[in-house]
Amino acid sequence: MGVFDIVVVGAGPAGLGFVRSLKGSGLTVAVVERLGEDVLADPPEDGRDIALTHASEEIMERLGMWAHIPEGACGVIKDARVVNGRSDYALHFASAGSGKGYLGRIVPNHLIRRAAYEEVKSLPDVTLMCGAAVEAVSKGRVVLESGRALKAALVVAADSRFSETRRKMGIGAEMEDFGRVVIVCEMAHERPHGGVATECFHYDQTLAVLPMQGEVSSVVVTLAADKAEAAMAMPEAAFAADIQARFGGKLGKMALISQRVAYPLVGVFANRFVAPRFALVGDAAVGMHPVTAHGFNLGLTGGAVLADAVKQAAAEGRDIGDIRVLTPYERAHRKVARPLYLGTNALVKLYTDTRIPARIARMAALRLGNVLPPVKTRIVRQLTQAWS
Ligand SMILES: Cc1cc2nc3c(=O)[nH]c(=O)nc-3n(C[C@H](O)[C@H](O)[C@H](O)COP(=O)(O)OP(=O)(O)OC[C@H]3O[C@@H](n4cnc5c(N)ncnc54)[C@H](O)[C@@H]3O)c2cc1C
Numbered sequence: 030m031g032v033f034d035i036v037v038v039g040a041g042p043a044g045l046g047f048v049r050s051l052k053g054s055g056l057t058v059a060v061v062e063r064l065g066e067d068v069l070a071d072p073p074e075d076g077r078d079i080a081l082t083h084a085s086e087e088i089m090e091r092l093g094m095w096a097h098i099p100e101g102a103c104g105v106i107k108d109a110r111v112v113n114g115r116s117d118y119a120l121h122f123a124s125a126g127s128g129k130g131y132l133g134r135i136v137p138n139h140l141i142r143r144a145a146y147e148e149v150k151s152l153p154d155v156t157l158m159c160g161a162a163v164e165a166v167s168k169g170r171v172v173l174e175s176g177r178a179l180k181a182a183l184v185v186a187a188d189s190r191f192s193e194t195r196r197k198m199g200i201g202a203e204m205e206d207f208g209r210v211v212i213v214c215e216m217a218h219e220r221p222h223g224g225v226a227t228e229c230f231h232y233d234q235t236l237a238v239l240p241m242q243g244e245v246s247s248v249v250v251t252l253a254a255d256k257a258e259a260a261m262a263m264p265e266a267a268f269a270a271d272i273q274a275r276f277g278g279k280l281g282k283m284a285l286i287s288q289r290v291a292y293p294l295v296g297v298f299a300n301r302f303v304a305p306r307f308a309l310v311g312d313a314a315v316g317m318h319p320v321t322a323h324g325f326n327l328g329l330t331g332g333a334v335l336a337d338a339v340k341q342a343a344a345e346g347r348d349i350g351d352i353r354v355l356t357p358y359e360r361a362h363r364k365v366a367r368p369l370y371l372g373t374n375a376l377v378k379l380y381t382d383t384r385i386p387a388r389i390a391r392m393a394a395l396r397l398g399n400v401l402p403p404v405k406t407r408i409v410r411q412l413t414q415a416w417s
Pocket residue numbers: 038039040041042043044045061062063064077078079080081138161162163187188189190193194211213292310311312313319322323324325326327328
């Protein structure tokens with residue numbers, strides 16, 4: 030039997046971010062991950078480019094993760110535009126006036142994963158158990174498929190939105206299957222993007238074009254599931270021409286420069302984030318629709334909140350698995366995540382509804398957004414505000 034202070038299931042970016050946040054606490058941590066350690070050390074590209082808020086960038090810097098991200102691999106979002114259908118009218122979010130030079134950065138997900146692993150791999154109190162999966166979980170106890178049992182004051186599940194650990198602990202989750210698929214890829218283009226991120230809500234699909242370094246953009250297309258298969262099977266040149274046309278040729282000729290990766294879209298919100306000797310972080314707690322780019326940002330900040338609570342309890346000699354230590358995390362994270370989750374789902378529904386009233390409502394929403402400065406100011410502030 031292995032005995033640890035904390036067992037974390039899942040070495041994704043949220044799980045490893047949480048583990049790295051515990052550095053210096055003296056708490057012993059076991060991380061159980063299904064993938065091999067060679068994959069964590071050099072994760073394959075998965076097509077996701079993650080838009081990060083200023084708070085996330087700050088946390089990653091504090092955790093030493095940012096130092097592992099090559100500067101040349103990041104995009105910088107200076108301004109953002111939201112466009113409705115084929116209309117030229119746009120809701121515009123500008124970094125000017127925010128006191129920051131940009132709204133956020135974009136970093137490929139595999140580089141975030143690699144950076145998190147680099148920071149965690151040699152922490153003296155952390156034991157990585159890779160190529161291992163969980164067979165059973167109960168209060169303060171994890172049994173691996175190999176039969177090895179681990180005992181801990183606290184078990185943390187960070188094993189994705191379809192968390193088996195959450196389910197094994199008897200915690201249900203609200204799930205919203207959008208019946209749609211998102212296809213992500215990178216494309217080179219003739220004209221400069223000027224650091225502008227554009228989200229186009231067309232009637233049969235949404236298209237986000239996010240600025241990476243140079244004349245390259247990250248492209249995110251959301252389609253009905255039955256159309257996604259055909260889009261994935263299209264020859265590269267035809268796919269590129271289709272995206273170019275849907276973007277109205279604004280970036281000139283576009284060419285695919287990465288593989289296309291498809292993800293089914295299912296939003297998940299756990300019924301509870303904590304139980305005695307148990308907590309959920311990252312997508313296991315809240316799995317967002319990617320259209321508003323909140324998922325990892327939420328996972329990182331939530332993990333930091335939980336780590337602070339656990340460290341403080343440990344420093345005061347309290348039981349770190351006590352529900353009274355964990356509940357403030359649940360409360361704080363829910364308060365931030367719930368409105369974002371519900372708001373994102375409502376936005377997705379409004380912008381995928383092709384009926385006339387919805388079309389009118391979404392155009393009105395864009396115009397209102399532009400003429401109601403407090404709405405825009407609040408969104409820009411949320412992107413650019415500092416963590417501490
Ligand atoms: C297309 C797309 C675009 C996105 N864009 C953005 C964005 O712009 N901004 C943003 O903030 N977020 C974005 N997100 C969300 C972001 O990618 C996720 O929130 C983030 O990756 C979640 O990290 P995680 O560590 O919680 O889970 P995951 O990345 O899913 O990692 C879970 C880990 O647990 C392991 N695991 C699973 N089950 C077990 C088990 N039983 N035992 C052991 N190990 C297990 C897995 O192997 C994996 O390593 C996007 C998501 C998608 C799909």
